[in-house]
Amino acid sequence: MKKDFYINNILPRRKASLFLVFILQLAAYPFWGQGLQKKVLNVNDYSKWGQLNLNELNENGRWVSYTLSYENGTDTLFLKNTKSMLTKSFPAGTNGRFVNFDWFIFQTAKEVQLVNLKTGLKEIIKNAIQYDYSPNTGKLLLLLSQNENQRTLLIRKLDGTGKEQIASVDNFMMDPALQMVLYTSKADTKHTITLLDFSKKNKRTILGNSSGSFDNLAWHPKGKSVAFMEMPLNPSESKMVFYYDLHGNKIYKLDIDVQHELGDSLSITDKSHKLKISDDMQKVFFSVKRKTKLQTTKVSSEVQLWNGNAKWIYPLEEKRKQSEQTYLALWEPFKDNTRLLSNDTLPQIMLTGDQRYAILSNKKQYEPQYDYESQRDFYIMDLSSGKSEVLLKQHSGNMLRTTASPNGKYIAYFEQKNWWIYDISKKSHTNITKNLKSSFFHNEKQYPNNSDVDSSIFWTMDGKEILLCDKYDIWAINTDGSSARRLTSGRETQTKFRLAGYSLVLPARSNYDGIIFDSVDLNKGLLLEASSVRGYSGFYKWSPKLNKNLVYSTSTLLNQFTQSADGTTFVYLEQRYDVSPRLMIKNQSNDSSKLLVQSNPQQEEFYWGKAKLIHYKNTKGDSLSGIIYYPAQYNSQKEYPMIVYIYEKLSNDFYKYIAPSELEDRGFNITTFTTQGYFVLLPDISYQIGEPGLSAADCVVSATKEMIEKEKVLPDKIGLIGHSFGGYETNFIITQTDLYAAAVSGSGASDLKNFYLTVGATGRSNIWRFENQQWRMGKSLFDDREGYNSNSPIEHAENITTPLLSWTGESDKQMNWNQSAALYLALHRLNKEHIMLVYPKEGHTILKPLNQKDLSMRIHDWFDYKLKDLPPASWIKDGLQ
Numbered sequence: 001m002k003k004d005f006y007i008n009n010i011l012p013r014r015k016a017s018l019f020l021v022f023i024l025q026l027a028a029y030p031f032w033g034q035g036l037q038k039k040v041l042n043v044n045d046y047s048k049w050g051q052l053n054l055n056e057l058n059e060n061g062r063w064v065s066y067t068l069s070y071e072n073g074t075d076t077l078f079l080k081n082t083k084s085m086l087t088k089s090f091p092a093g094t095n096g097r098f099v100n101f102d103w104f105i106f107q108t109a110k111e112v113q114l115v116n117l118k119t120g121l122k123e124i125i126k127n128a129i130q131y132d133y134s135p136n137t138g139k140l141l142l143l144l145s146q147n148e149n150q151r152t153l154l155i156r157k158l159d160g161t162g163k164e165q166i167a168s169v170d171n172f173m174m175d176p177a178l179q180m181v182l183y184t185s186k187a188d189t190k191h192t193i194t195l196l197d198f199s200k201k202n203k204r205t206i207l208g209n210s211s212g213s214f215d216n217l218a219w220h221p222k223g224k225s226v227a228f229m230e231m232p233l234n235p236s237e238s239k240m241v242f243y244y245d246l247h248g249n250k251i252y253k254l255d256i257d258v259q260h261e262l263g264d265s266l267s268i269t270d271k272s273h274k275l276k277i278s279d280d281m282q283k284v285f286f287s288v289k290r291k292t293k294l295q296t297t298k299v300s301s302e303v304q305l306w307n308g309n310a311k312w313i314y315p316l317e318e319k320r321k322q323s324e325q326t327y328l329a330l331w332e333p334f335k336d337n338t339r340l341l342s343n344d345t346l347p348q349i350m351l352t353g354d355q356r357y358a359i360l361s362n363k364k365q366y367e368p369q370y371d372y373e374s375q376r377d378f379y380i381m382d383l384s385s386g387k388s389e390v391l392l393k394q395h396s397g398n399m400l401r402t403t404a405s406p407n408g409k410y411i412a413y414f415e416q417k418n419w420w421i422y423d424i425s426k427k428s429h430t431n432i433t434k435n436l437k438s439s440f441f442h443n444e445k446q447y448p449n450n451s452d453v454d455s456s457i458f459w460t461m462d463g464k465e466i467l468l469c470d471k472y473d474i475w476a477i478n479t480d481g482s483s484a485r486r487l488t489s490g491r492e493t494q495t496k497f498r499l500a501g502y503s504l505v506l507p508a509r510s511n512y513d514g515i516i517f518d519s520v521d522l523n524k525g526l527l528l529e530a531s532s533v534r535g536y537s538g539f540y541k542w543s544p545k546l547n548k549n550l551v552y553s554t555s556t557l558l559n560q561f562t563q564s565a566d567g568t569t570f571v572y573l574e575q576r577y578d579v580s581p582r583l584m585i586k587n588q589s590n591d592s593s594k595l596l597v598q599s600n601p602q603q604e605e606f607y608w609g610k611a612k613l614i615h616y617k618n619t620k621g622d623s624l625s626g627i628i629y630y631p632a633q634y635n636s637q638k639e640y641p642m643i644v645y646i647y648e649k650l651s652n653d654f655y656k657y658i659a660p661s662e663l664e665d666r667g668f669n670i671t672t673f674t675t676q677g678y679f680v681l682l683p684d685i686s687y688q689i690g691e692p693g694l695s696a697a698d699c700v701v702s703a704t705k706e707m708i709e710k711e712k713v714l715p716d717k718i719g720l721i722g723h724s725f726g727g728y729e730t731n732f733i734i735t736q737t738d739l740y741a742a743a744v745s746g747s748g749a750s751d752l753k754n755f756y757l758t759v760g761a762t763g764r765s766n767i768w769r770f771e772n773q774q775w776r777m778g779k780s781l782f783d784d785r786e787g788y789n790s791n792s793p794i795e796h797a798e799n800i801t802t803p804l805l806s807w808t809g810e811s812d813k814q815m816n817w818n819q820s821a822a823l824y825l826a827l828h829r830l831n832k833e834h835i836m837l838v839y840p841k842e843g844h845t846i847l848k849p850l851n852q853k854d855l856s857m858r859i860h861d862w863f864d865y866k867l868k869d870l871p872p873a874s875w876i877k878d879g880l881q
Helices: 004-012 016-028 042-046 315-323 601-605 670-674 693-709 725-736 752-756 767-772 785-790 793-799 817-829 849-868 872-881
Strands: 052-055 063-070 076-081 087-091 093-101 103-109 110-117 122-126 128-135 137-147 150-156 164-167 170-172 180-187 192-196 203-210 211-220 225-231 242-247 250-254 268-269 283-292 324-334 337-340 347-352 359-361 376-382 388-393 400-404 410-415 418-423 428-431 458-460 465-469 472-480 484-486 496-499 508-511 514-517 527-532 537-542 548-553 557-563 569-576 577-585 594-598 611-617 623-627 640-646 681-682 711-721 742-746 804-809 834-839
Touching: 004 508, 042 211, 052 093, 052 577, 063 093, 063 577, 076 472, 110 337, 122 137, 122 150, 122 817, 128 170, 128 283, 137 170, 164 180, 170 211, 170 594, 180 211, 180 508, 192 211, 203 211, 203 242, 203 742, 242 283, 268 324, 268 793, 283 359, 347 400, 347 601, 376 514, 388 410, 400 508, 400 514, 410 557, 418 465, 472 496, 472 693, 527 557, 537 557, 548 569, 611 834, 623 693, 640 693, 670 849, 681 693, 693 711, 711 849, 725 793, 725 804, 742 849, 752 767, 752 785, 752 817, 793 817, 804 817, 804 849, 817 834, 834 849, 834 872, 849 872
Parallel strands: 640 681, 640 711, 711 742, 742 804, 804 834
Antiparallel strands: 052 063, 063 076, 076 087, 093 103, 103 110, 110 122, 128 137, 137 150, 150 164, 170 180, 180 192, 192 203, 211 225, 225 242, 242 250, 268 283, 283 324, 324 337, 347 359, 359 376, 376 388, 400 410, 410 418, 418 428, 458 465, 465 472, 472 484, 496 527, 508 514, 527 537, 537 548, 557 569, 569 577, 577 594, 611 623, 623 681
């Protein structure tokens, strides 16, 4: 409000005492006349916060769509004009899509809405549950559902003209070029599958009629053929596969009961893989399963047989049983041939990019092993002859380490710390990275016997080069290893370059038991995302001549970058711990970005903390980083309690905005504590193999002492909290030090020997986690009993003086609740201060909102009592006093 408004309207009505209070408050506010003093954030305010997500730009960058999502489910889809700033809102809108320059389409639960971007008029189409659009023909397809058994396919122009309805349609699927539609329908008891071709004056071709339904529809990648399944009315009858060649206008039928090449013990199934048509149109891939055998003898017991010579222990065998009894088969419609590709001996399968070869393996071959994906032999099969030969011996089963090129000529694999290329036609293996001065393997997670392989792998469109990433840069390497070029120059500035959008999404498509990475056109340039070791981030446009900086920030996090189709405009999200995510726009014609949308503007009404990146060393001299979050009303003349939150390495989240919330699946939210007068510290942890607990204690205690020395931290009012592996670290650290006045451990291990010999949620034993993964012991229990003992909290429970609040889900399959119970029993026997919370029907994290709120409230109560000396909540008083 303006200064004169207060003087003329409010102040005369106040009593003298209130007038004095007002003057003091106004003087405390940093901007005279701009508003009242800020407020302290409380629980009732949290629901005001929403999450901003960028959806897309239209072709010329004039309109942008985005969503704001709230904890109460009142999500809203927005449209904004990037020139006029006109904004339109659509509550509960989803699946938004720009259609050319003039239209925007989106869905709600029971309708589709069309928005004309020129006129602003909106049309609501009731009962629409699915839509698609054919840009070349201008056809809009809408599946209308009046009730569960009555659906209609409506075909029309965007402006509502040229309407046509097809009754009783079950589902539809457009071809990749969006010019044809394959749909299934039902009239009385007869099911029909029809092909409708918009490019040929709406020509209709009936591909089949049956008393059973049609499903598992599949298009050829270029729309030249289709495949589908007939699902018989009688479940005991076999499913059939059909193939239709559009050019030859002929349909082919596979009835496995008539064609016996696959044997009488197999039947076609739709439960494993979808139908797939090969690029050359000669092959259809489908799944088969073993027929259920009738029980001929009565079984008197349901006993489980855990055999001592089993490759997989019984729980894992049971989890994998269904998928292991499903195989991939090949049908050649023009030759009327079928062949089983995968089998009991070699059940895992991938195809080359042109589907001319199969890559087969058996993940059980060398079991029992104690890694997540065990080594195995890989074989390559020529699908034209069915002949197989060895491709790789005792090679990693990690799908990131073996992948076929999209053009079908090569197989790339990672072995002996290098990338290799297998040329299928030449049958040759070439190490393509051995002569480069850069390394393509690393172990940032510090796992034993392991190295990380970057998942950003691409192939050039002509297939002559593969794009691989070292720690910082992108390389284009010839498939014969004859040449290599570094596309970026990140190493010089310790800046990591990757293709934009793929930092969280794997740039690949499914290839049965593997993946095939995407192709990129270097001539069209690459959109890159960049991040530095200091946390700086930005986006670049790479071309063969230049790597141009589009936008870069040294003080905020930039992500969700989207560029308009014409390349003139780009929009991105910007955030920082004290800056709620905001949508920014930039045109190539100017150097400055402009604010489009600011989420959570109400934050300005409240006191808010800030974040600072810290650097410290552990006792071994390792240089480490971390984050310190300051209290919202920080006063450098005052000392504050501090909470230390731990889980491996967290400093990468330095610029991340954290909205306040009680609905956290781990019960802890940094902002709800900083706004209530706490420091929060997140220290990075460096690990020594064989010392997971001791390493954590060294790093965390070192970071905590550094903050006591450098910040206004109350040294006797520091809390410690962690969940899962962080819960284990919390349990262990408080056995090694009395530095912490209170601790909270969620779903944490306490007895490593016991945990080592348990079965996890995947059906595997947890042995692999200790010998090769996060628990970092590197040896078996029987080779290092002393190491397991020295890093087990339960072995040092008598040393604990820190009051502990622990919590666990009673149905946790990842960390059995008995791990928490064991420490509880030990502390109970030792008369230590401890309360344990057990949440029935909850797992490794808390998913029910009511329980999330309960856990959040109790963690606040616990720390407020122990670190702020507030009166204990009744549940704490009853549990401790």
